[in-house]
Amino acid sequence: MSSRRRAYPQPQYAVEASAPAAVPPAVGGNQYQQPGSGLGVPPPNSLDPTTSQFQNLNISGTNTAVNSPYSNQGGQFGQYQQPTSPQASQFGHSQYQQPQQPQQAPGVGVGGGNGYYNQSNNLGTSLPLNQLYTTDLSRELPPPITDLSLPPPPIVLPPNTTLIPNSETSNASPDYFRSTLNVIPNSSSLLKKSKLPLALVVKPYNALTVEAENVAVTSDTTISRCRRCRGYINPFITLAENGRRWRCNFCNLLNDIPSAFEYDEISGQVKNKFDRVELNNAVVEFIAPKEYMARTPQPIVYTFIIDVSVNADQSGLIGTITRTILESLDRIPNTNKTAKVAFIGVDSSLHYFRFNEGFEGVESLIVSDIEEPFLPSPDGLLVNLDENRVAIEKFLLDFPTYFEGTGNQGFALGPALKAAHKLISNIGGKLVCFSSTLPSVGEGKLSIRDESGVAGKPKEAKALLSSADSFYKSFAVQCNSSQVTVDLFLTSSAYQDVATLSNLPRYTAGQTHFYPAWTSAKYEDVTKLSKEVSDHLSQDIAMEAVLRVRGSTGFRMSSFYGNFFNRSSDLCSFPTFPRDQSYCIEISIEENVTKPVVYFQAAVLHSTSFGERRIRVLNLALPTSSKLVDIYASADQLAITNFYTHKAIERALSTSLPEAREFLTSKVVEILSLYKKELVAGNVSGASPLQLSTNLRMLPLLLFSLTKHLGFRAERVPSDHRAAALNNLGSIPIKQLVKSIYPTVYALHNMPDECGLPERLIQVNEETGEEEEVVSTNILLPEPVNDSKSTWENYGLYLIDDSSELFLWVSGNVVPGLVQDLFGTDNLYAIPTGKTELPEFSIEESEFNYRVRQIIGKIRDQNDSIVWKNLYVVVGGSSNEPIEVSQQRDLMALRMWAYSCLVEDKSGSEPSYRDFLTSLKSKVAQ
Template structure:
């Protein structure tokens, strides 16, 4: 094929094309900061005054209103958005103390001490004001957006970081440290300004919660978390908080004051001694005093027992359903190919295999021999281990025998006619096998458990889909699955499920096993080995799952400053006590939400949070990962709203809606989301927007929250909550994903990303070109990045689509390539190798592969798809579905028109903003909101 570069028709600008609305300047942050060339706006440095760029203290415009004739964007406000005149920006603090002097915050103003921390101007102001009085910090300014006028919504906001955390100057112990406050990728709050009393928190109607994600990559080497060089750990004697960058030093640096409870603690003498070199060292160079996220190497007192080896027990369905669909053969081959990927640096990993139908098939490895023997236990009412040894074996020492078993495994069951699947007894038996060590039970099932303990029956009822009774289908049918999961948790055992049935499998019941053991449920409806794309997805995800550097025997605790309490916990784990979350194994691809409450008034200008994960690494070392977050406080509602994090708030409401859906009904969950949004809009209208007259007022919200209505609206139309007939297995699986996905993946799962490919820039799909200026010569130097440049995302609406367009939809779990019916034949030829649209394969497939010289367009599109599929923090492999849209003249005749129409509807359901037959569009949703808010 020749390399053809075509000038495809270019659509005119439309409101839904993803281009900015009129009056919008690219790169303007809604939080009061300006992004140059669309890059993420720069977070204010610790201690930054928070005044909009270009405003000198006391100069005209310091109130937040730009002087006459000034460029509004220099002041950080989006086009057409007026700052709230009644919210003046506070003057920055003047320097009150000399460098090297500190203050004791707990006793009002004290004479400066010879401490090692310059507390900064704001700290001096606080000390001078006396304990119990909170000085006004120059926090983020409040700007108002009219939601009905800002259509289409500015989806570029979804990729912005949260509003900046504005802290007093030099509030960190080491002012030069740039990582003293946790990155939002690890630790973030729904509010980046905390109300200083409970009545204000309730008045705001905004949720108070923390989003914790201790790990953000599947492999340890892909993270850059500093580790302490010794096992010296300094903790507060009262609250048990770990020493961190926000403590205060007193008595010439010999003691530190806890930033959570104010207790004075001794600095360990070993802080200034290097055990390795035997020389003294500067304690201010220690990683725990410089970095917000750090790992301590734990001494023996943090171990109930020595770190255990990593254990994988594979429970494999060998019933006729699993064998006939190819699950048994595919899984054993995948495990065989993944043996080298299992974390096993110290050669202690252990494995075991159990085949399950109406009996339990154990595989005993004979020491010193390459062969195995099959031991069959038919008594599933009281399953037992048929051998005291040889079932759970060291991976390295038995590698030849394990490889031979995995090669031969399918042949043992190839002629089976057994249609039973005793999952419950198999779980019991596997639990007995590893309960003294702990580890993972990885289950592969193509059948509904239909015999023995935990037996389930098909209870799918299409007549209750979308009705109140549907919540019963979303709850467990048998209490065994939760009670057994709790037993597993106490024995440090995690259960992971890979479900592949084409029939009803009761995902709602089975998913309780991973939910309470810190595992995950992976669902592949109608999977078959006859489809290469199905095999690829399952194999890649299982292999990546086995290669994940999981933490073992882990517990998570989150603490906050005095006056704050962690009240509710959401995610896949078991709440062992009021504030301790238990993880037999800690996954690296999930996140957690902790709701908090204010128990007493907060007098300090800053509050602190700390999340700590005590765990054993997969290479046998006991460690504690600690994350620290400092957030300013305020007594003003406008400060609270100006710094609210819309993505974290969406994460919180997602968990609450899941809770409602399971305990009550889907309708109640949707109503809860709608009511929560109305409450927020009413507060904003009544308390923060002056002069509005009921009935004629616009629908307004702070600019940093202007995507919240879109996200909550999108959530109501998501597969997990939509008012439509949805198979309960699909619904339950969607709720499982919503309840565990980290924020970047969650937002895309709620509001899919759409790219226009037929008119993308020439650089898209190719390595990004970065232009830098040589400081010495002043000349521009162009370098090639390893990152593939993606097109700019569009809004999720078809109103801006062209009849000849080509669009790629990414909903976080699948990719849809929409080929419009009137697409240019040359474009089809460049992409698919044929100019006949009738010959383009549809459904789950892959694009043909052409080199850059053969077809530049095909190469660039495949590079874009490959880039989107790269997930260093997730095991999900996204299948590609090619969808051909209808022609403007008549629908294209495809052999299976019914399947094509279903595929079209599935793809179009990702276009959240559009109105459908059963549900309103986003514009109609906002109009209805305005009516309710105006009442």
């Protein structure tokens, strides 16, 4: 593969005194490396294992790693390497070091269950768990952010905990089901003492489509459940009476094994029950029999409510949306050819469109009385997509012309929602609303709130983030009971009251998508909206779904967080179940735990888009302990961050934003204080107050960064933006959540030469037995750097990913040759800035441009999210910056937006992470 490489003359500038010493570039190194200025890489972790307080606070045992599917066996992540001693661990990365487990538990037999159940209640000595190591946060600056990409601490279970020995698929992957604590306290008093939360994070689906997932499905409709607790049979049950009965791992009740487990009535063949997928897999789908159906699975229904007022016409929303829907018709899940669609245009009137079956013509019906709007005869309004395809396509092509040049400024969203609900309430489905106007007519009419008097003050949340009209929540609850989901796509350049409107998706399991100042005149705006709407319509949604989470005896699911409606104390209702959201469930311990392992199970009963009733079941087994050291050594810092994010949102909306920020800080103080008091070795007087278990060392950084997030930050933020940010934080999965809180920054100017190119793997040819190189489809990304300007070079090129946007920061003293290769010009100030795209050069024309675009494409390629990340090019300042006065405001605003992603730095009145740690010292020492 040929490529063009060039040598780049370097600009002259003064090197700061604190810059690292010059390091000669390696052969074949990056051509954009600035000579004489160091490598631009943050210094290694300053933690010295020979002097830091690495303490084995757990039980004794050999330092051999347990083979866990969730730990990094290859060792490329230093955190999971298992050294022979703490002193052999570099930079404190051995906190998940585990002693050797015994080969066989006493008393284990096919019919006898797990021998550990017969041991004493001294749980801390029955099972060797993860060992605890201590880190001093003040000595780890900059913080080691590679931890943010690591899996949670391994789950260590006794041997033969599963029915099928050595099964690697019996416990759920953390991508689906994870706990804040991978060792469960054996009492509520111990949990309270630990100052750590106990909660589950559930994400039942990990891809937008069925084809992209590899979930085991049962071969028949035989479902075995416990007669008492109604838990589903799973890999952690035990057999009794020579395999004729199974003992429930949740409530200990004996249940009969169904005859179908060992005999196929259709084929007449004997079956091995141990081959059944539900006994081998933690995540499985049961095909439900008719007993699980309140009615026959319904078809997918989409009712499109489209703003056709003057704002929508002038912004180009009408044309963009109808064209996007037209181009997405083939992507709508419609395997059985039963999908139905309807369209309602909304200004100050309601515009219905009736399709005459067998004809291409469409009849328009206008209802002007929106105080008591009537629904015309539903015949022809809600139609089969496949049978009316020609007419629908013609209608979507013509739709923008119906309202071209309109002067109608009204928007009767409330009446339109009620009419659409009447249209599909007997079936259920989705109401997909596209709006560029504040609802101003009829029920649900809203007005602009006065932000100037309360913004930045304690009463801001009450005044601006609470619902302004009870209609939207009460209507959403009504929709939920009718199996109707509402999704919003909001595109106004003016106020839209996102705080009020977001109640519609929140209680119907939908989502609020916010596109401030959207316009079809901007290609990038059209691309983002079109891609996200198209991917939204193509999801294999589950319909008429309910979620229930069960636990072992003594555990209660006490609080639920996410977009759904609690139909009863523990049943979450989803008219349609989205595939790109996650949910958090807080757990209370109501009885002392006497067993070494406890179990949790999440079940989603739903109808598929292809007409089957199914139950997706997820299983999680976790060890228990009576020791704080075990609990801290296995705490999951990312899941804990997820939980505290939900609690902070709840606190902000019920009290105030300052109290929410104080809540996050107080949780860090509580955890550090407890750790210093109970777990620092010997409780040495004068020991650093900032010591914490190494597997939790990113938690203070994440909670600190969360206080700077758009949803919580102290400075003035438009209420629509803040409400949208809080709504997003409360529904996105952990992977996107962490990136939203602590953006990922890549240094592109000095990335290794293989980055941006397909990964090359060595594999053995099965026929010849020889090794050969294989080029994969995976694009290699650079290693992230810290979110701090102090780690940046003033000639660097940096890509920032905050989970919703991408910023390409071009420093003011960047090498001209780099600008030429990337943008096609050597004039830094001639490149397009703001929301834009990079020019496309072939790899022969510019390898660097090709590699950067590949990296951006890799980051944008998400099979579990519909979000399309816009790219903003930001040019940093320099001493001779030729910027006109008229450009200063926009340029500075763009720079400040990008700078806000550097959450480790001081910003406005908000401290830096270093200052935050300093303030913690005095609070923890008290």
